[in-house]
Amino acid sequence: MTVLRKNLIDGEWLGEAGSRNINPSNTNDVVGEYASAGPEEAKQAIAAAKAAFPGWSRSGPLARHAVLKKTSDEIMARKDEIGRSLAREEGKTLAEGVGETIRAAQIFDFFAGETLRLSGEMVPSVRPGVGVEMTREGVGVVGIITPWNFPIAIPAWKIAPALAYGNTIVFKPAELVPESAWTIVDILHRAGLPKGVLNLVMGKGSVVGQAMLDSPDVNAISFTGSVVTGKRVAAASVEHMRKFQLEMGGKNPLVVLDDADLAVAVDCAVNGAYFSTGQRCTASSRLIVTEGIHDRFVDAMKERLDKLVIGDALDAKTQIGPVVDQTQLKQDEDYIAIGRQEGAELAFGGERLERETPGFYLRPALFTGATNAMRISREEIFGPVANVIRVKDYDEALTVANDTPFGLTSGICTTSLKHATHFKRNSEAGMVMVNLPTAGVDFHVPFGGRKGSSYGPREQGRYAMEFYTTVKTAYTFAG
Ligand code: ADP
Numbered sequence: 432m433t434v435l436r437k438n439l440i441d442g443e444w445l446g447e448a449g450s451r452n453i454n455p456s457n458t459n460d461v462v463g464e465y466a467s468a469g470p471e472e473a474k475q476a477i478a479a480a481k482a483a484f485p486g487w488s489r490s491g492p493l494a495r496h497a498v499l500k501k502t503s504d505e506i507m508a509r510k511d512e513i514g515r516s517l518a519r520e521e522g523k524t525l526a527e528g529v530g531e532t533i534r535a536a537q538i539f540d541f542f543a544g545e546t547l548r549l550s551g552e553m554v555p556s557v558r559p560g561v562g563v564e565m566t567r568e569g570v571g572v573v574g575i576i577t578p579w580n581f582p583i584a585i586p587a588w589k590i591a592p593a594l595a596y597g598n599t600i601v602f603k604p605a606e607l608v609p610e611s612a613w614t615i616v617d618i619l620h621r622a623g624l625p626k627g628v629l630n631l632v633m634g635k636g637s638v639v640g641q642a643m644l645d646s647p648d649v650n651a652i653s654f655t656g657s658v659v660t661g662k663r664v665a666a667a668s669v670e671h672m673r674k675f676q677l678e679m680g681g682k683n684p685l686v687v688l689d690d691a692d693l694a695v696a697v698d699c700a701v702n703g704a705y706f707s708t709g710q711r712c713t714a715s716s717r718l719i720v721t722e723g724i725h726d727r728f729v730d731a732m733k734e735r736l737d738k739l740v741i742g743d744a745l746d747a748k749t750q751i752g753p754v755v756d757q758t759q760l761k762q763d764e765d766y767i768a769i770g771r772q773e774g775a776e777l778a779f780g781g782e783r784l785e786r787e788t789p790g791f792y793l794r795p796a797l798f799t800g801a802t803n804a805m806r807i808s809r810e811e812i813f814g815p816v817a818n819v820i821r822v823k824d825y826d827e828a829l830t831v832a833n834d835t836p837f838g839l840t841s842g843i844c845t846t847s848l849k850h851a852t853h854f855k856r857n858s859e860a861g862m863v864m865v866n867l868p869t870a871g872v873d874f875h876v877p878f879g880g881r882k883g884s885s886y887g888p889r890e891q892g893r894y895a896m897e898f899y900t901t902v903k904t905a906y907t908f909a910g
Pocket of ligand 1: 576577578579603604605606634635636637638639640641644655656657658659660661663
Protein backbone atom coordinates (compact mmCIF):
# COMPACT_ATOMS: atom_id res chain seq x y z
CA MET A 432 0.00 0.00 0.00
CA THR A 433 1.22 3.49 -0.87
CA VAL A 434 1.73 5.80 2.08
CA LEU A 435 0.03 9.21 2.17
CA ARG A 436 2.17 12.01 3.56
CA LYS A 437 0.38 15.16 4.66
CA ASN A 438 1.37 18.76 5.15
CA LEU A 439 2.11 20.08 8.63
CA ILE A 440 0.22 23.28 9.33
CA ASP A 441 0.03 24.73 12.84
CA GLY A 442 0.99 21.40 14.35
CA GLU A 443 -1.65 19.36 12.43
CA TRP A 444 -1.05 16.91 9.60
CA LEU A 445 -3.51 17.98 6.88
CA GLY A 446 -4.43 17.36 3.25
CA GLU A 447 -5.54 14.74 0.77
CA ALA A 448 -3.48 12.85 -1.80
CA GLY A 449 -2.44 15.27 -4.53
CA SER A 450 0.77 14.03 -6.11
CA ARG A 451 2.78 10.84 -6.55
CA ASN A 452 6.51 10.43 -6.16
CA ILE A 453 8.18 8.16 -8.73
CA ASN A 454 11.51 6.36 -8.38
CA PRO A 455 13.73 7.51 -11.30
CA SER A 456 15.59 4.16 -11.27
CA ASN A 457 12.32 2.30 -11.75
CA THR A 458 9.35 4.29 -12.94
CA ASN A 459 7.01 1.43 -11.94
CA ASP A 460 7.92 2.08 -8.30
CA VAL A 461 5.72 4.65 -6.54
CA VAL A 462 7.58 5.98 -3.50
CA GLY A 463 4.49 7.56 -1.96
CA GLU A 464 1.55 9.90 -2.26
CA TYR A 465 1.69 13.45 -1.00
CA ALA A 466 -0.69 16.21 -0.12
CA SER A 467 -0.48 19.17 -2.44
CA ALA A 468 -1.21 22.49 -0.76
CA GLY A 469 -3.08 25.32 -2.41
CA PRO A 470 -2.85 29.07 -1.74
CA GLU A 471 -5.23 28.85 1.23
CA GLU A 472 -3.09 26.29 3.01
CA ALA A 473 -0.01 28.37 2.30
CA LYS A 474 -1.75 31.34 3.92
CA GLN A 475 -2.71 29.24 6.96
CA ALA A 476 0.88 28.05 7.30
CA ILE A 477 2.21 31.60 7.12
CA ALA A 478 -0.35 32.76 9.71
CA ALA A 479 0.62 29.87 12.00
CA ALA A 480 4.32 30.71 11.68
CA LYS A 481 3.57 34.36 12.41
CA ALA A 482 1.59 33.47 15.53
CA ALA A 483 4.32 31.11 16.75
CA PHE A 484 7.16 33.61 16.32
CA PRO A 485 6.85 35.57 19.58
CA GLY A 486 6.99 32.38 21.65
CA TRP A 487 9.78 30.66 19.74
CA SER A 488 11.92 33.76 19.42
CA ARG A 489 11.89 34.08 23.22
CA SER A 490 12.26 30.37 23.90
CA GLY A 491 15.95 30.59 24.82
CA PRO A 492 18.91 28.45 23.87
CA LEU A 493 18.08 25.29 25.79
CA ALA A 494 14.69 24.66 24.17
CA ARG A 495 16.18 25.14 20.72
CA HIS A 496 19.25 23.09 21.53
CA ALA A 497 17.08 20.20 22.72
CA VAL A 498 15.03 20.04 19.49
CA LEU A 499 18.02 20.38 17.16
CA LYS A 500 20.14 17.83 19.04
CA LYS A 501 17.32 15.32 19.21
CA THR A 502 16.74 15.75 15.49
CA SER A 503 20.40 15.22 14.72
CA ASP A 504 20.47 12.08 16.85
CA GLU A 505 17.41 10.56 15.18
CA ILE A 506 18.62 11.32 11.65
CA MET A 507 21.99 9.74 12.46
CA ALA A 508 20.38 6.67 14.03
CA ARG A 509 18.21 6.20 10.90
CA LYS A 510 20.86 7.16 8.34
CA ASP A 511 20.68 3.93 6.33
CA GLU A 512 16.89 3.91 6.07
CA ILE A 513 16.61 7.66 5.28
CA GLY A 514 19.58 7.53 2.90
CA ARG A 515 17.98 4.65 1.02
CA SER A 516 14.68 6.45 0.76
CA LEU A 517 16.49 9.55 -0.52
CA ALA A 518 18.32 7.51 -3.18
CA ARG A 519 15.01 5.92 -4.14
CA GLU A 520 13.22 9.20 -4.74
CA GLU A 521 16.08 11.28 -6.20
CA GLY A 522 18.28 8.72 -7.95
CA LYS A 523 21.65 9.45 -6.37
CA THR A 524 23.51 6.35 -5.27
CA LEU A 525 22.96 4.62 -1.96
CA ALA A 526 26.36 5.79 -0.69
CA GLU A 527 25.58 9.36 -1.70
CA GLY A 528 22.11 9.15 -0.13
CA VAL A 529 23.48 7.89 3.18
CA GLY A 530 26.33 10.43 3.03
CA GLU A 531 23.87 13.26 2.50
CA THR A 532 21.74 12.04 5.40
CA ILE A 533 24.76 12.00 7.70
CA ARG A 534 25.51 15.52 6.52
CA ALA A 535 22.01 16.63 7.55
CA ALA A 536 22.56 15.13 11.02
CA GLN A 537 25.89 16.96 11.32
CA ILE A 538 24.27 20.25 10.34
CA PHE A 539 21.59 19.91 13.03
CA ASP A 540 24.30 19.03 15.52
CA PHE A 541 26.35 22.07 14.53
CA PHE A 542 23.42 24.46 14.93
CA ALA A 543 22.36 22.81 18.18
CA GLY A 544 25.78 23.93 19.44
CA GLU A 545 25.34 27.39 17.97
CA THR A 546 22.22 28.01 20.06
CA LEU A 547 24.50 27.99 23.12
CA ARG A 548 27.11 30.24 21.57
CA LEU A 549 25.00 33.18 20.46
CA SER A 550 26.67 36.33 21.73
CA GLY A 551 26.51 40.08 21.34
CA GLU A 552 28.79 43.02 21.96
CA MET A 553 28.75 45.82 24.45
CA VAL A 554 30.73 49.01 23.93
CA PRO A 555 30.86 52.41 25.62
CA SER A 556 28.93 55.08 23.76
CA VAL A 557 30.62 58.23 22.52
CA ARG A 558 28.32 59.91 25.07
CA PRO A 559 29.62 59.52 28.64
CA GLY A 560 27.44 57.37 30.89
CA VAL A 561 25.77 55.61 27.99
CA GLY A 562 26.27 51.94 27.12
CA VAL A 563 25.64 50.41 23.71
CA GLU A 564 24.61 46.76 23.25
CA MET A 565 24.59 45.00 19.91
CA THR A 566 22.49 41.86 19.88
CA ARG A 567 20.97 39.59 17.27
CA GLU A 568 17.33 38.61 17.01
CA GLY A 569 15.41 36.26 14.76
CA VAL A 570 14.03 37.84 11.60
CA GLY A 571 10.49 36.43 11.93
CA VAL A 572 8.71 34.10 9.50
CA VAL A 573 11.24 32.59 7.13
CA GLY A 574 10.10 31.04 3.84
CA ILE A 575 12.33 28.15 2.81
CA ILE A 576 12.11 27.02 -0.82
CA THR A 577 14.34 24.13 -1.85
CA PRO A 578 15.31 22.23 -5.01
CA TRP A 579 15.34 18.47 -5.66
CA ASN A 580 19.06 17.76 -5.96
CA PHE A 581 19.92 17.62 -2.24
CA PRO A 582 16.58 16.55 -0.78
CA ILE A 583 17.71 16.46 2.86
CA ALA A 584 20.96 18.46 3.12
CA ILE A 585 19.62 21.72 1.65
CA PRO A 586 16.48 21.72 3.82
CA ALA A 587 18.74 20.94 6.80
CA TRP A 588 21.15 23.78 6.14
CA LYS A 589 18.28 26.26 5.95
CA ILE A 590 15.93 24.90 8.64
CA ALA A 591 18.61 24.30 11.30
CA PRO A 592 19.98 27.88 11.44
CA ALA A 593 16.49 29.37 11.02
CA LEU A 594 15.33 27.51 14.14
CA ALA A 595 18.57 27.98 16.05
CA TYR A 596 18.29 31.76 15.80
CA GLY A 597 14.63 31.85 16.82
CA ASN A 598 12.77 32.10 13.52
CA THR A 599 9.60 30.27 12.52
CA ILE A 600 9.32 28.56 9.17
CA VAL A 601 7.15 27.83 6.18
CA PHE A 602 8.99 25.15 4.23
CA LYS A 603 8.18 24.36 0.59
CA PRO A 604 10.29 21.50 -0.77
CA ALA A 605 10.70 20.60 -4.43
CA GLU A 606 7.85 18.57 -5.90
CA LEU A 607 10.15 15.71 -6.95
CA VAL A 608 11.49 14.89 -3.47
CA PRO A 609 8.71 15.24 -0.88
CA GLU A 610 9.62 12.10 1.08
CA SER A 611 12.95 13.41 2.39
CA ALA A 612 11.31 16.75 3.21
CA TRP A 613 8.43 15.08 5.03
CA THR A 614 10.85 12.88 6.98
CA ILE A 615 12.91 15.76 8.28
CA VAL A 616 9.76 17.70 9.29
CA ASP A 617 8.29 14.63 10.99
CA ILE A 618 11.48 14.20 13.02
CA LEU A 619 11.61 17.87 14.03
CA HIS A 620 7.92 17.84 14.94
CA ARG A 621 8.30 14.79 17.17
CA ALA A 622 11.46 16.26 18.67
CA GLY A 623 9.19 18.76 20.39
CA LEU A 624 8.81 21.91 18.28
CA PRO A 625 5.82 23.95 19.46
CA LYS A 626 2.95 24.10 16.96
CA GLY A 627 3.33 26.56 14.13
CA VAL A 628 7.11 26.91 14.48
CA LEU A 629 7.76 24.70 11.46
CA ASN A 630 5.13 24.30 8.75
CA LEU A 631 5.44 22.02 5.75
CA VAL A 632 3.58 22.97 2.57
CA MET A 633 4.28 20.50 -0.20
CA GLY A 634 2.89 21.56 -3.54
CA LYS A 635 3.59 23.37 -6.78
CA GLY A 636 6.14 26.17 -6.90
CA SER A 637 3.84 28.30 -9.00
CA VAL A 638 1.08 27.93 -6.37
CA VAL A 639 2.53 27.43 -2.89
CA GLY A 640 5.90 29.03 -3.60
CA GLN A 641 4.25 31.97 -5.28
CA ALA A 642 1.85 32.41 -2.32
CA MET A 643 4.89 32.67 -0.07
CA LEU A 644 6.51 35.26 -2.35
CA ASP A 645 3.31 37.31 -2.40
CA SER A 646 2.71 37.33 1.36
CA PRO A 647 3.58 40.46 3.34
CA ASP A 648 3.88 38.22 6.43
CA VAL A 649 6.93 36.31 5.19
CA ASN A 650 9.85 38.30 6.56
CA ALA A 651 12.69 36.49 4.80
CA ILE A 652 13.08 33.91 2.03
CA SER A 653 15.95 31.51 1.60
CA PHE A 654 15.82 29.98 -1.87
CA THR A 655 17.91 27.44 -3.76
CA GLY A 656 16.95 26.62 -7.33
CA SER A 657 17.05 28.00 -10.84
CA VAL A 658 18.09 31.48 -11.91
CA VAL A 659 14.64 32.11 -13.40
CA THR A 660 12.81 31.40 -10.13
CA GLY A 661 15.56 33.13 -8.12
CA LYS A 662 14.85 36.34 -10.01
CA ARG A 663 11.15 36.03 -9.17
CA VAL A 664 12.03 35.58 -5.50
CA ALA A 665 14.24 38.67 -5.69
CA ALA A 666 11.63 40.87 -7.40
CA ALA A 667 8.83 39.83 -5.04
CA SER A 668 11.07 40.26 -2.00
CA VAL A 669 12.09 43.78 -2.97
CA GLU A 670 8.41 44.59 -3.42
CA HIS A 671 7.74 43.45 0.17
CA MET A 672 11.02 44.90 1.51
CA ARG A 673 11.99 41.51 2.92
CA LYS A 674 15.35 39.87 3.33
CA PHE A 675 16.23 37.25 0.74
CA GLN A 676 19.03 34.87 -0.04
CA LEU A 677 19.45 33.05 -3.36
CA GLU A 678 21.60 30.08 -4.35
CA MET A 679 21.25 29.37 -8.04
CA GLY A 680 23.24 27.87 -10.84
CA GLY A 681 26.86 27.25 -11.66
CA LYS A 682 29.04 26.59 -14.69
CA ASN A 683 32.03 25.73 -12.64
CA PRO A 684 35.50 25.47 -14.13
CA LEU A 685 38.11 22.87 -13.23
CA VAL A 686 41.52 23.95 -14.54
CA VAL A 687 44.05 21.18 -15.25
CA LEU A 688 47.62 22.41 -15.77
CA ASP A 689 50.49 20.59 -17.47
CA ASP A 690 52.16 20.01 -14.11
CA ALA A 691 49.08 18.39 -12.53
CA ASP A 692 49.21 14.89 -11.11
CA LEU A 693 47.18 13.16 -13.85
CA ALA A 694 45.51 10.67 -11.50
CA VAL A 695 44.43 13.46 -9.13
CA ALA A 696 43.11 15.54 -12.05
CA VAL A 697 41.06 12.63 -13.43
CA ASP A 698 39.67 11.82 -9.96
CA CYS A 699 38.67 15.46 -9.47
CA ALA A 700 37.10 15.74 -12.91
CA VAL A 701 35.15 12.46 -12.77
CA ASN A 702 33.89 13.15 -9.27
CA GLY A 703 33.17 16.83 -9.86
CA ALA A 704 31.50 16.44 -13.23
CA TYR A 705 29.59 13.17 -12.94
CA PHE A 706 28.96 12.06 -9.35
CA SER A 707 25.38 12.60 -8.24
CA THR A 708 24.68 12.28 -12.00
CA GLY A 709 26.16 15.75 -12.49
CA GLN A 710 23.13 17.22 -10.73
CA ARG A 711 25.00 19.50 -8.34
CA CYS A 712 25.21 23.26 -8.64
CA THR A 713 28.88 22.83 -7.69
CA ALA A 714 29.57 20.32 -10.52
CA SER A 715 32.55 21.02 -12.80
CA SER A 716 31.03 21.21 -16.25
CA ARG A 717 33.96 23.08 -17.85
CA LEU A 718 37.27 21.20 -17.81
CA ILE A 719 39.87 23.75 -18.88
CA VAL A 720 43.02 21.86 -19.81
CA THR A 721 46.43 23.15 -20.95
CA GLU A 722 48.00 21.83 -24.15
CA GLY A 723 50.80 19.73 -22.68
CA ILE A 724 48.51 17.40 -20.68
CA HIS A 725 45.36 17.68 -22.83
CA ASP A 726 45.58 14.44 -24.81
CA ARG A 727 46.74 12.34 -21.86
CA PHE A 728 43.94 13.81 -19.74
CA VAL A 729 41.25 13.09 -22.34
CA ASP A 730 42.48 9.50 -22.84
CA ALA A 731 42.56 8.87 -19.09
CA MET A 732 39.08 10.38 -18.69
CA LYS A 733 37.62 8.12 -21.37
CA GLU A 734 39.24 5.10 -19.77
CA ARG A 735 37.77 6.00 -16.36
CA LEU A 736 34.33 6.86 -17.72
CA ASP A 737 34.19 3.53 -19.48
CA LYS A 738 34.57 1.74 -16.14
CA LEU A 739 31.82 3.64 -14.31
CA VAL A 740 28.86 1.51 -13.28
CA ILE A 741 25.64 3.28 -14.26
CA GLY A 742 22.46 1.76 -12.93
CA ASP A 743 19.77 1.50 -10.29
CA ALA A 744 20.55 3.92 -7.46
CA LEU A 745 19.63 1.27 -4.89
CA ASP A 746 22.12 -1.28 -6.21
CA ALA A 747 25.23 -1.04 -4.01
CA LYS A 748 27.52 -1.49 -7.05
CA THR A 749 26.13 1.56 -8.87
CA GLN A 750 28.43 4.58 -9.13
CA ILE A 751 26.18 6.82 -11.23
CA GLY A 752 22.42 6.68 -10.77
CA PRO A 753 19.73 7.81 -13.19
CA VAL A 754 18.81 11.36 -14.12
CA VAL A 755 16.09 12.65 -11.79
CA ASP A 756 13.15 12.72 -14.23
CA GLN A 757 12.01 12.86 -17.85
CA THR A 758 12.16 16.67 -18.06
CA GLN A 759 15.75 16.82 -16.86
CA LEU A 760 16.71 13.92 -19.12
CA LYS A 761 15.29 15.77 -22.12
CA GLN A 762 17.22 18.88 -21.13
CA ASP A 763 20.45 16.86 -20.93
CA GLU A 764 19.84 15.24 -24.30
CA ASP A 765 18.90 18.56 -25.89
CA TYR A 766 22.17 20.09 -24.71
CA ILE A 767 24.14 17.11 -26.02
CA ALA A 768 22.54 17.73 -29.42
CA ILE A 769 23.28 21.46 -29.13
CA GLY A 770 26.95 20.74 -28.33
CA ARG A 771 27.29 18.63 -31.47
CA GLN A 772 25.59 21.27 -33.59
CA GLU A 773 27.96 23.87 -32.18
CA GLY A 774 30.91 21.80 -33.37
CA ALA A 775 32.15 20.17 -30.16
CA GLU A 776 33.12 16.52 -30.46
CA LEU A 777 31.24 14.02 -28.31
CA ALA A 778 34.30 12.04 -27.21
CA PHE A 779 32.42 9.74 -24.84
CA GLY A 780 28.90 8.69 -23.87
CA GLY A 781 25.77 10.80 -24.05
CA GLU A 782 23.41 7.98 -25.02
CA ARG A 783 20.37 6.58 -23.23
CA LEU A 784 20.95 3.25 -21.46
CA GLU A 785 18.55 0.37 -20.89
CA ARG A 786 18.59 -1.33 -17.51
CA GLU A 787 16.47 -4.08 -15.92
CA THR A 788 13.87 -1.56 -14.80
CA PRO A 789 12.54 1.42 -16.76
CA GLY A 790 14.45 4.52 -15.62
CA PHE A 791 16.14 7.71 -16.81
CA TYR A 792 19.59 6.27 -17.49
CA LEU A 793 22.12 8.32 -19.42
CA ARG A 794 25.77 7.48 -20.06
CA PRO A 795 28.01 10.34 -18.82
CA ALA A 796 28.95 12.59 -21.75
CA LEU A 797 32.34 14.18 -22.39
CA PHE A 798 32.79 16.80 -25.09
CA THR A 799 36.21 17.74 -26.43
CA GLY A 800 37.09 20.62 -28.74
CA ALA A 801 34.60 22.85 -26.95
CA THR A 802 35.05 26.60 -26.81
CA ASN A 803 34.01 28.79 -23.94
CA ALA A 804 31.63 30.70 -26.22
CA MET A 805 29.44 27.66 -26.95
CA ARG A 806 26.08 27.41 -25.23
CA ILE A 807 27.19 24.12 -23.63
CA SER A 808 29.97 26.12 -21.92
CA ARG A 809 27.82 29.07 -20.87
CA GLU A 810 24.48 27.56 -19.78
CA GLU A 811 23.95 25.23 -16.86
CA ILE A 812 22.91 21.79 -18.10
CA PHE A 813 22.57 20.15 -14.65
CA GLY A 814 23.33 16.66 -15.90
CA PRO A 815 26.27 14.28 -16.44
CA VAL A 816 27.74 16.37 -19.24
CA ALA A 817 31.16 18.08 -19.23
CA ASN A 818 33.25 19.89 -21.85
CA VAL A 819 36.99 19.90 -22.29
CA ILE A 820 38.20 23.35 -23.34
CA ARG A 821 41.80 23.33 -24.54
CA VAL A 822 43.96 26.35 -23.59
CA LYS A 823 47.58 27.39 -24.12
CA ASP A 824 48.73 28.14 -20.59
CA TYR A 825 47.75 29.12 -17.06
CA ASP A 826 46.95 32.72 -17.96
CA GLU A 827 44.49 31.70 -20.64
CA ALA A 828 43.02 29.05 -18.31
CA LEU A 829 42.32 31.69 -15.65
CA THR A 830 40.73 34.06 -18.19
CA VAL A 831 38.47 31.30 -19.52
CA ALA A 832 37.62 30.09 -16.00
CA ASN A 833 36.42 33.58 -15.03
CA ASP A 834 34.61 34.24 -18.31
CA THR A 835 31.18 33.03 -17.20
CA PRO A 836 27.97 34.57 -15.89
CA PHE A 837 28.26 32.31 -12.82
CA GLY A 838 30.70 32.17 -9.90
CA LEU A 839 29.87 29.41 -7.44
CA THR A 840 32.92 27.12 -7.28
CA SER A 841 36.14 26.70 -9.23
CA GLY A 842 39.03 24.29 -9.07
CA ILE A 843 42.61 23.86 -10.19
CA CYS A 844 44.77 20.74 -10.43
CA THR A 845 48.43 21.67 -10.29
CA THR A 846 51.61 20.89 -8.35
CA SER A 847 52.72 24.52 -8.64
CA LEU A 848 52.33 26.51 -5.43
CA LYS A 849 52.64 29.69 -7.47
CA HIS A 850 49.73 28.87 -9.77
CA ALA A 851 47.58 27.43 -7.00
CA THR A 852 48.08 30.56 -4.92
CA HIS A 853 47.45 32.89 -7.84
CA PHE A 854 44.29 30.97 -8.76
CA LYS A 855 42.91 31.08 -5.21
CA ARG A 856 43.36 34.85 -5.21
CA ASN A 857 42.09 35.59 -8.71
CA SER A 858 39.32 33.08 -9.35
CA GLU A 859 35.96 34.89 -9.41
CA ALA A 860 34.12 32.20 -7.47
CA GLY A 861 32.76 31.94 -3.95
CA MET A 862 34.57 28.64 -3.28
CA VAL A 863 37.92 27.59 -4.73
CA MET A 864 39.41 24.09 -4.65
CA VAL A 865 43.03 23.11 -5.17
CA ASN A 866 43.57 19.47 -6.18
CA LEU A 867 40.01 18.70 -5.04
CA PRO A 868 36.72 18.30 -6.91
CA THR A 869 34.68 21.51 -7.29
CA ALA A 870 31.78 19.73 -5.58
CA GLY A 871 31.96 18.46 -2.01
CA VAL A 872 32.14 21.08 0.72
CA ASP A 873 32.32 21.13 4.50
CA PHE A 874 29.24 21.95 6.56
CA HIS A 875 30.81 24.29 9.12
CA VAL A 876 32.17 26.92 6.72
CA PRO A 877 30.45 29.37 4.38
CA PHE A 878 28.80 28.19 1.18
CA GLY A 879 27.90 30.56 -1.63
CA GLY A 880 29.04 32.22 -4.81
CA ARG A 881 29.29 35.38 -6.85
CA LYS A 882 27.77 36.86 -10.00
CA GLY A 883 24.72 34.93 -11.27
CA SER A 884 25.21 32.07 -8.79
CA SER A 885 24.22 33.63 -5.50
CA TYR A 886 22.72 36.68 -3.90
CA GLY A 887 22.74 37.75 -0.28
CA PRO A 888 24.64 36.49 2.75
CA ARG A 889 26.42 33.13 2.75
CA GLU A 890 24.80 29.92 3.96
CA GLN A 891 26.20 27.37 6.44
CA GLY A 892 28.53 27.54 9.39
CA ARG A 893 28.55 30.61 11.60
CA TYR A 894 28.08 32.83 8.53
CA ALA A 895 24.46 31.60 8.35
CA MET A 896 23.74 33.93 11.26
CA GLU A 897 23.95 36.92 8.95
CA PHE A 898 20.82 35.92 7.07
CA TYR A 899 18.78 34.38 9.88
CA THR A 900 19.21 37.22 12.36
CA THR A 901 18.79 40.94 12.42
CA VAL A 902 21.02 43.19 14.50
CA LYS A 903 19.69 45.42 17.24
CA THR A 904 21.72 48.30 18.69
CA ALA A 905 20.38 49.34 22.11
CA TYR A 906 21.53 52.42 24.06
CA THR A 907 21.17 52.75 27.84
CA PHE A 908 21.76 55.77 29.99
CA ALA A 909 22.03 54.55 33.53
CA GLY A 910 22.12 58.02 35.03
P1 ADP B 1 14.83 23.44 -10.48
O1 ADP B 1 15.16 23.62 -11.92
O2 ADP B 1 15.97 23.14 -9.60
O3 ADP B 1 13.62 22.62 -10.23
P2 ADP B 1 13.20 25.71 -9.76
O4 ADP B 1 13.67 27.11 -9.54
O5 ADP B 1 12.17 25.47 -10.78
O6 ADP B 1 14.53 24.92 -10.02
O7 ADP B 1 12.68 25.09 -8.40
C1 ADP B 1 13.28 25.32 -7.15
C2 ADP B 1 12.20 25.50 -6.12
O8 ADP B 1 11.46 26.68 -6.42
C3 ADP B 1 11.17 24.35 -6.09
O9 ADP B 1 10.79 24.09 -4.77
C4 ADP B 1 10.03 24.93 -6.90
O10 ADP B 1 8.79 24.34 -6.59
C5 ADP B 1 10.08 26.38 -6.46
N1 ADP B 1 9.39 27.30 -7.38
C6 ADP B 1 9.17 27.17 -8.69
N2 ADP B 1 8.47 28.22 -9.17
C7 ADP B 1 8.23 29.05 -8.14
C8 ADP B 1 7.56 30.30 -7.97
N3 ADP B 1 6.97 30.91 -8.98
N4 ADP B 1 7.55 30.86 -6.75
C9 ADP B 1 8.15 30.26 -5.70
N5 ADP B 1 8.77 29.07 -5.78
C10 ADP B 1 8.82 28.46 -6.98
